[in-house]
Amino acid sequence: MSVNRRDFLKLAGVTGCSLLAGAPRRSEAAMASTEFYGMLVDTTKCIGCRSCEEACNEQNGLPKPEVPFSSDSVFEQKRDTSPGAFTVLNRYPNAKNPGSPVFVRRQCLHCCQPACASACLTKAMEKTLEGPVIYHKDRCMGCRYCMIACPHNIPKFEYESAFPYIRKCIFCYDRLKAGGRPACVDACPENASLFGTRRDLLEIARTRIYENPDKYVHHIYGEHEVGGSGTMYLSAVPFEKLGLRTDLGTTPYPEHTSGFLYGVPLVFVLWPSLLIGLNYLAENGNKGKNHEEEE
Amino acid sequence: MKRKNNDTGRARNALHAVREFARFLASEMKPKGKIGTPFNVITGTIIVVGIALIAIRFYLGLGAVTNLSQDYPWGILKGFNLFVGVAFAGGAYVLTFVVYIMKLKKYEPIVRVTVLNGFLAYVFYAGALLLELGRPWNVVNPIIGNSFGFSSVLFLIAWHFLLYIICEFIEFSPAVAEWLNWEKARRVVEKMTMVTVIFGITLSTLHQSGLGALFLLAPAKIHPLWYSNYIPVLFFVSSIFAGLSMVIIESTFTHKVFHDKIGNTLRASHDDILLGLAKGCIGALFAYLFLKVIEMVHGGHWDLLATPMGYWYLVEVVGFVVLPIFLFGAAIRRRSVRLVQFTSFFTALGVILNRLNVSVIAFKWYAPVRYYPSWIEIWVTLAVISMELWVFRWVINRMPVFTEHPKAAKEEIIPVAEVVRWKASAS
Numbered sequence: 001m002s003v004n005r006r007d008f009l010k011l012a013g014v015t016g017c018s019l020l021a022g023a024p025r026r027s028e029a030a031m032a033s034t035e036f037y038g039m040l041v042d043t044t045k046c047i048g049c050r051s052c053e054e055a056c057n058e059q060n061g062l063p064k065p066e067v068p069f070s071s072d073s074v075f076e077q078k079r080d081t082s083p084g085a086f087t088v089l090n091r092y093p094n095a096k097n098p099g100s101p102v103f104v105r106r107q108c109l110h111c112c113q114p115a116c117a118s119a120c121l122t123k124a125m126e127k128t129l130e131g132p133v134i135y136h137k138d139r140c141m142g143c144r145y146c147m148i149a150c151p152h153n154i155p156k157f158e159y160e161s162a163f164p165y166i167r168k169c170i171f172c173y174d175r176l177k178a179g180g181r182p183a184c185v186d187a188c189p190e191n192a193s194l195f196g197t198r199r200d201l202l203e204i205a206r207t208r209i210y211e212n213p214d215k216y217v218h219h220i221y222g223e224h225e226v227g228g229s230g231t232m233y234l235s236a237v238p239f240e241k242l243g244l245r246t247d248l249g250t251t252p253y254p255e256h257t258s259g260f261l262y263g264v265p266l267v268f269v270l271w272p273s274l275l276i277g278l279n280y281l282a283e284n285g286n287k288g289k290n291h292e293e294e295e
Numbered sequence: 296m297k298r299k300n301n302d303t304g305r306a307r308n309a310l311h312a313v314r315e316f317a318r319f320l321a322s323e324m325k326p327k328g329k330i331g332t333p334f335n336v337i338t339g340t341i342i343v344v345g346i347a348l349i350a351i352r353f354y355l356g357l358g359a360v361t362n363l364s365q366d367y368p369w370g371i372l373k374g375f376n377l378f379v380g381v382a383f384a385g386g387a388y389v390l391t392f393v394v395y396i397m398k399l400k401k402y403e404p405i406v407r408v409t410v411l412n413g414f415l416a417y418v419f420y421a422g423a424l425l426l427e428l429g430r431p432w433n434v435v436n437p438i439i440g441n442s443f444g445f446s447s448v449l450f451l452i453a454w455h456f457l458l459y460i461i462c463e464f465i466e467f468s469p470a471v472a473e474w475l476n477w478e479k480a481r482r483v484v485e486k487m488t489m490v491t492v493i494f495g496i497t498l499s500t501l502h503q504s505g506l507g508a509l510f511l512l513a514p515a516k517i518h519p520l521w522y523s524n525y526i527p528v529l530f531f532v533s534s535i536f537a538g539l540s541m542v543i544i545e546s547t548f549t550h551k552v553f554h555d556k557i558g559n560t561l562r563a564s565h566d567d568i569l570l571g572l573a574k575g576c577i578g579a580l581f582a583y584l585f586l587k588v589i590e591m592v593h594g595g596h597w598d599l600l601a602t603p604m605g606y607w608y609l610v611e612v613v614g615f616v617v618l619p620i621f622l623f624g625a626a627i628r629r630r631s632v633r634l635v636q637f638t639s640f641f642t643a644l645g646v647i648l649n650r651l652n653v654s655v656i657a658f659k660w661y662a663p664v665r666y667y668p669s670w671i672e673i674w675v676t677l678a679v680i681s682m683e684l685w686v687f688r689w690v691i692n693r694m695p696v697f698t699e700h701p702k703a704a705k706e707e708i709i710p711v712a713e714v715v716r717w718k719a720s721a722s
Contacts, residue, residue, distance in 0.1 A: 080365065119512055121450035122433065123442040139442045142429020144368035145449050149512040156365050157429060159358030164429040248515050257448050260508040260527050264451060264501055271497040275396050279489075282398040 036112065036131035037176060038230035039185060040201040041105050042208070043242065044215065045192035048075065048089055048103035055187030056087045056107075059172055078243065081106055083158045086169040087184055092242050102235065104242045105193070107184075108133060108154045108169035109222055110230030112198075115253030116146035116155055124166070125155075131198065131230045132171030140166055151226050151248045171230070198230060205234055227252025319475075327692050338681035345678025348671050349426055357429060360671040366659055367666035371651070372427040375676055378506055378650035380420035382530070383643070385538030386545075387413025387463060388499035389575070395492040402568055404561035407470055407696045408549065409542050412687070414463040419683040421456055426675065448508045455502035462495040474694040504531040510653055518657035520599055520608045523590045526653070532586060535579035537646040539572050540639035547636045553691050558698035566632050573635045576642060577623045584616050604660055611652060615645025 054069040056062070063084045067074050075091035082088075087107035094102050114133045117125040124140035127133050142164055146155045158164035172182040180186075181195040194201060202223060209216045221239045222232035226248050233244065240246045329335075352360045363370050390409045393399050425431040436442055437453045444450045465487050472481035507530030514522055523529075550557065550565065561568075591597070599605045619642045626634035655666060690696065 082365070115512055118446040119449065121444040121447040121453055122436040122440060123444045136442070139433065139436055139440065140430055141433035141436055142431070143449065144429065145447070145509070145512075147365070147368040148509075148516070151515050153366070157357075157368060159356055159361075159363060161356045162354060164356060245515060253512060254446060256511045256514060257446075257508055259524075260448065260505070260511060261446070261451070267501055268497060271500060272493050275392075275493045275496060279396045279398070282396065286398050 036198045036230055037171075037195070038110065038131055038198040038201050038232065039171075039182065040194040040196070040205055040232050040234065042192050042194070042234045043102050043104050044234065044236050045190045046089070046103040046105070047190055047192075048072070048091060048101075049189060050074075050089055051187040051189060052087055052105060052184035052193060053085065053089060055183040056169070057085070059175075059183035060086060062086070079106075081154060081156060081168070083156045083165075083167040086167065090243060092237070094237055095241075096236060102237055102242060104233070104235075104244070105184075106243070107231065108171070109152055110169075110171055111226055111253070112228040112230070113226075113252035113254050115149035115151060115226070118254035118257065119145045119149035121145070128173065130173075130176055132173045132176060134170045134173050135166055135168065137165045142166070149253065151245070151253060198228075198232075201232060205232060208234060221246075224250040226250070227255075323693055338684060341674070341678050341681045342685075345675050345681075348675055348678075352426060352671075352675075357427075360669065360675075362666055362669045362672065364664070364666065366662050366664065367655070369654060369658075370666055371655065371668040371672050371676060372423060374651050374654040375647070376420045376423040376427075376679060378654050379647050380416050380423075381503065381506060382534045382537040382646055382650060383541040384413040384416035384420075385499065385503060385534035386542040387466075387538070388496050389535055389538050390542065391466065391492045392496050393575075395489060396496070401564060401571060404558065404564065404697070405542065405546060405568060407467065408545070408691075410463055410467045411470075411690060411696060412541075412545055414460065414467055415683050415687055415690075417456060417460045417463065419679050419686075421460070423676070423679045448505050448512070452502050452505045452509070455498045455505065459495060459498045459502065462491040462498065465491045466495065470694045470696055499534075500531060503534040504528060506530055507653075513658070516659050517653065518599075518604050518608075518660045519594060519596050520604060521653050521657040523594055525586055525590050529583065529586055529590075532579055532583045533646055533649060536576045536583065536642055539576045539579070540642040540646075543569055543572055543576075543636060543639035544643060547639075549691070549697075552688075553697065556691060556697050561697055566630075569632050569635050570627055570630060573623045573627055573638070576639070577620055577627075580616055580620050580623070580642070584612070584620065587612055587616065604657065607652070607656070611645065611648050615641065615648055619645065 050069045057064070057069070065085070075089075078090050079085075079088045087105055089103050089105055092102045092104060094100055110131055110133050111127075114125065114127050117123075117127050117133060119125075120140075121143070122139040122141055124136045125133060125146055126136060142157070144155075144157055144166075146166060147153070147157060155166045155168045157166055172180070172184075175182060185193045185195040194204065196204070202220065205220045205223075209218055209220070215236055217235050217238055219239065220232050220234060221244055222229040225246075227250065233239065233242075235242060238246075348360060357363055361370055361372070386409045390402055390406050394402050394406045425434060428434060434453075437444065437450050438457060465484055468484040469481050469488075472478075472484060504527035507526035507528075510517055510522070510526055511524070546565070546569065600609065619638050622634060622638040622641065625631075626638060
């Protein structure tokens with residue numbers, strides 16, 4: 001094997017550069033840690049420009065909507081996410097300040113212990129180490145149990161397709177892995193959607209409430225709801241008035257079925273032994289009866 | 296040289312046997328009896344149109360033929376075929392328990408037909424489930440894939456369905472072996488009965504309750520009167536009386552339709568059997584009612600009873616649980632088989648009501664736009680039931696389902712001979 005001078009210099013240069021460039025390595029290390037990434041939506045800062053919707057549409061290659069993203073007319077009705085729109089903005093009246101309505105984003109909340117992932121029998125829904133709940137379309141069999149299970153009604157099914165998939169926000173997982181942020185966060189001109197580790201975001205949220213106690217409702221939606229979620233909300237008006245359910249409880253959803261599932265091996269051990277025992281008794285009982293009849 | 300001749304002779308014999316067997320199967324495939332009966336015409340039309348509708352479903356997607364929506368991902372294709380159908384198929388595990396485990400010989404004449412019914416129900420309802428899946432070709436993933444969703448109740452159900460269908464087939468296979476006249480095979484599969492019965496009852500307990508446990512994951516979506524931690528137990532207990540009342544209904548029909556196929560033993564003990572099953576129904580119904588009351592006390596949703604959904608809840612519990620208990624009681628006291636049969640219909644209706652309540656009606660009861668099935672969904676459901684009836688009739692007309700096999704009957708005598716010998720040696 002012969003290494004000429006030019007190749008050696010190239011190799012040395014590449015090695016040296018990669019050693020010097022510490023930044024990407026550090027971010028890789030952060031990715032490998034179990035710190036969950038999430039998003040903080042401060043509804044008091046949102047101006048309803050729909051940049052997030054547009055960025056999401058482009059990032060995920062979704063069909064262009066009939067009403068352009070620059071139009072406000074969509075706010076006349078409450079909208080839900082759909083197979084063609086992973087995030088939608090809704091407008092709600094502001095009782096405190098009627099002049100400035102509240103805009104609330106609706107998208108996957110990326111629960112800490114997601115119901116959809118625990119419901120999926122093929123692991124098509126997966127909670128990643130980085131935080132996002134992603135979807136493996138090649139595994140999915142389209143049973144739609146994730147839709148039954150999700151407390152926020154997020155997974156949507158392509159009913160009009162012969163080869164349908166479940167569609168929902170996956171927190172721009174590819175961008176995240178490349179060290180980036182979700183497209184919607186990048187697009188937000190008002191920093192109403194913040195990206196960061198869940199721990200940092202909670203700290204920011206608490207600080208904001210602490211510093212402006214009159215401005216905010218003293219609750220971070222998503223801190224404890226159904227065991228906590230990656231996406232969290234801050235608001236000036238009560239959350240139940242923003243289309244967010246506040247009666248979901250704090251129990252992580254997988255715990256609702258874990259009791260039943262723990263019972264399964266128990267039944268598998270107890271039932272056969274009980275049945276064999278009963279059968280033995282029944283057979284002996286019959287023998288005894290035959291005896292009596294004979295005597 | 297001689298050996299080679301022998302080999303070709305054997306091969307020729309084998310080929311001959313295979314050809315004979317194929318001819319036999321072909322002849323058995325032909326329908327027996329008249330073809331143009333009203334039943335055939337009606338169900339035949341339903342099946343043909345149903346198959347066309349299923350083709351449309353696969354070509355255009357689920358949205359084209361169903362009223363399913365993003366709010367109601369599960370409709371009556373799951374609510375009826377799966378939740379109701381499987382509950383009605385529960386008769387098989389209850390009766391195998393009574394006959395093989397508890398050794399109650401009285402019910403032996405109806406075990407085979409019940410197991411057959413259970414088996415067909417699972418095959419057809421699992422089949423109907425495939426129509427309802429968005430990507431049915433991936434249905435093998437939870438079975439063979441590298442993606443086992445152990446945390447999913449549906450994963451458990453998928454596996455249990457598969458295993459239970461195999462169990463029920465083995466339980467029924469002696470009848471198949473008798474039909475084919477395969478004596479050796481019959482003895483082998485008959486020896487496996489006990490194992491499959493024990494395994495089958497265990498599997499049934501788990502997946503009957505598992506179907507209820509599916510809904511544990513939707514606490515905020517199901518009306519509080521129907522949502523409780525007891526759902527799995529309630530589903531299990533109700534599958535007992537659902538199965539038993541289905542056995543009664545089914546025997547009412549088969550007695551009329553297949554009158555000439557029914558053996559003497561069954562004909563003689565038929566009324567006794569139905570009255571006995573009715574007693575079983577009462578027990579299970581009472582346990583169910585008891586659970587419902589405990590659930591009500593624990594949940595403390597008394598105020599909700601005075602709402603429209605509450606009235607509906609009372610219709611279900613009082614009308615289809617409390618009333619059947621009294622009706623069955625009266626039927627047993629008067630030894631009225633007619634009333635037993637009527638009450639079974641009533642009870643079965645109540646089970647349909649309950650399963651549809653949990654899966655469709657009480658599900659997102661607050662939603663502004665409610666789900667109701669499209670005519671296509673109802674038609675496809677009827678087509679699945681019709682297909683099952685056809686296969687059921689085909690099997691009944693060919694295999695010894697209601698009658699005992701002459702050889703099996705002979706073997707029954709042996710223990711008696713043993714007793715005689717024992718008596719002779721004792722005296």
